[in-house]
Amino acid sequence: MRSATFIVTATDGIHARPAGYLVKEAGKFQADITISFKNKTASARKLFELMKLGIKQGDMITVTADGSDEATAIETVMQILEANF
């Protein structure tokens, strides 16, 4: 299991479209991917859970992945949300 904490710079945060894209991409990994923000955690495979986190541009979030392809999974999520730093 590994995790990364970063700041979201995608303009729309995790709103409907980016969330949809995230769900689609997350489904391609064997690893379980979760996203935590402000003491709440959501599975990256669940659109509404993700949207409910209300993540916006500039928010600091933590991505955790657990599985054989966890490293690439985290990298992909960071790319989608255009992680900065």
Added chain:
Amino acid sequence: MNIIKAVPVSPGIGIGPVFCYTRNTQITPGYYINNVEEEIHRYLTARDRSVKELLALYRQVSTDYSEKEAGIFEANALMLEDEDFSDCVVQIIRSKNVNAEYGVQEAAVQFSEMLAQTGDEYLATRAADLQDIAGWVIAHLSNTDLSLLRIDSPAILVSEDLFPSELVQSDRKNLIALVTAQMSANSHTAILARSMNIPAVSGIGMAGSQIISGTRLVVDGDSGAIYINPDPKTLEEFETMAKRQAQERTSLRVLVGCENRTKDGRLVEVYANVGTREDIESALKNDAGGIGLFRSEMAYLGRTDYPTEDELFALYRDAARQMGNRRIIIRTVDIGGDKDAPYFHLEKENNPALGMRGIRLCLARPEMFKTQLRAILRASVFGNLAIMFPMITAAFELDRIEEILRGVREDLMARNVRFNEDISLGIMIETPAAALLSDILAKQSSFFSIGTNDLAQYTLAIDRQNPSFQEYGDVRNEAVLRLIEMTIRNAHKAGIPVGICGELGADPEMTAPLLAMGIDEFSVAPASVLPLRKRIRDYSSPDTIEM
């Protein structure tokens, strides 16, 4: 004749009879069922069919219009496929022994409420999407026809609101214009209407009730006006205008992709002036070769505090990506004078146009200036960016800018951030001082851009804001033209290009004189790009240049 003033949503003129559309919103009947497993199976089948159709719609709209606008249908499909949503439907069917239609409706309501509770305005509007997808599944369950919006002959559609799916599935040929009681210009339906070239107005509210099917309407998507039962004179006026617009559109559209080459073979650039994301889209649609003036102060107006470096970075990066290889000249923040933001707490001045504005403000607030420069430099690796400084009057200002930029570059290098180290730096020539010193300033700039509105104001000693001196403030005044001519000559002597980004650049009568003076680039409103290209292509230089 009755005139309603509504909100313009998509430009163009539509004339024709009304077709009133009311969505079939009958309440889904709920009833008890005996076989729960069979009911769940019924739901899953209808859901899968709906997902498949939404994805087909996504592909169709992607090919016909654009991937970006089609995205809403893919997002809707993903919502339907969401595990939590399906679990909720199944759980309602199972625990209440009710039919699938009722389960879907109930789940959609629950999820809408949940999104509304987040307090996030954008998420709350997703409730409409939930309604849309629930309706989709329910139609399959109850075997009702989904494409309810069927227009058999050309008409203006009048409705309470319209789902994006309803719009793209309607017959485009028969859709003259769109009038809705409620629809924001930013909604997906509005964006689609614009890319489908359907004139649209919205916000007619209760006035809509006086419009019944068959009524003749004129819809002006540019002003937002609706004429109910127009009189012959109005009708004729708009028919002529519609015909002219259609002709202009087709005759100008053929210029998309053409070079801005004069008859004698000289190539010039035609760029666009932009302030917002929508402007950039419009610039691309009109085939602007770049952005000659990115009004960066727009991001500072209409808010309560300075934008952060990350916000500005995201804005510039997105613009850079949108424009690809095409150049974007970002003018650093030009607040002061006629543009004010309360949180700047600018001191009251008797002559704001002659006081704290443009580069003076940037230099007086180095932290704000540095934040913007860092954001631009960081975004510079995503496209073809250049920086331009406003209201320059003397060389010492350029020295100070260079000093600040040096610090910003060192900052970024210390942070290990990549940026374009050779980013092009230019200045606005909008004060008589800058024009008169253009030979000296050219040594420290890689390009000039002439701002004719301010140049005229300062040269002619005329307040731009005061309408009573219009006759003294002609931008085409000989004094202004001489300064422009001088600037171009000095720039070319130093080997740097000159653009023009003021009103004068779009003035049809000034295209020839400016080309004769040797201007290298025009930057005009997106809608003026193609008309200007046409004038450039019609131009050939006279043997003698008359000034």
